[in-house]
Amino acid sequence: MPTGPSDTEIISLVLKGDYNAYSLLVERYKSYVFTLTLRFTKNREDAEEVSQDIFIKAYRSLADFKGMAKFSTWLYTIVNTTCITFLRKKKLDIRSLDDEKTFEIADNQDSGFRANQVEQKSRQNMVNQAIAMLSPDDAQIITLFYKNEQSLEEIGQILGLEVNTAKVRLHRARARLKEKMEKYFVEEVRDL
């Protein structure tokens, strides 16, 4: 739960001209936005740049935020569209993991992960690495549900999906995450 002024209070301050109040919103949501963006970009430099761009876009469109949904839901909608545009520009492959090529990418990532398995044995790193091996779509829905505390209705709103479709996607993404963890982190899971 965030402490201090609520999101809507901060937004109304910013809209009244208190430009510095926006830094409170950036501080509050930067990790969420950065984590989500990293799921798409797969590297920290790009994620940092895209996340900054997202906050600038959100600032410029702040007058359009009507408070009908949570600020976070509105912000993650901007994350989603900006990241999709980024992927299109970069011409990255956003196909699902069923795709043979993506399997190759995951396997290549795996070789890197295995190299420093010893240092990165912590529970958190293992989960984050397994999520990073998923397709951006799967990684995004898992992050929204678990880390960004969005309900299935809100996820549907962010991704432009029906609630049931969002639910099915989440189930499938978790099944694929489980497969990844069983395939690449079997020993770490046993140690936990």
Add this chain to the structure above:
Amino acid sequence: MKQKFYYSPLGDGGVGGDMDERLWEYIDGLSSAEERYSIEKLLETNREWKEKYHELLEIHQLVQSSALEEPSLRFTKNVMEGIAKYQIAPAAKTYINNKIIWGIGIFFIALVVGFLVYGFGQIDWSAKSDTKLPVDISKVDFSKFFNNTYVNVFMMINVVLALMLLDKFLESKKKKIHKEA
């Protein structure tokens, strides 16, 4: 609430391959009270369900416990420097004038009505009813018209548009019902 029954060759309480989905809903707290009760019964009596439940619960807890990624320390400062160059854009509704949209709509409706009025005005209503058309409609081979590719494409576009309108209409009805509920 209807009880769900599934065929299962495993003898696992009649749930088969749907086990994962039902267990995920149970773990997420999205199951109905009846469904929760039925799953709890299965967890008590069925070893396969119990094992699967613990497996999924472990994944659930692991993902929940994972930390968020942190951007660089300069992140907020960079954003604030970035936004200093910009102004907040006015809300979309302030620069989209509804009167203009209504005006365009009224113009097109007036145009269609005007054409119809002009067309009907050209008809000689006093003409005798036994006036024969230059063509005997009953003998016209309509199949010729519908063999034309352009006509078919035109018809197809209309059908698609009609289906889209129907979809929008049903969607709005659904939303209305959902809101009322």
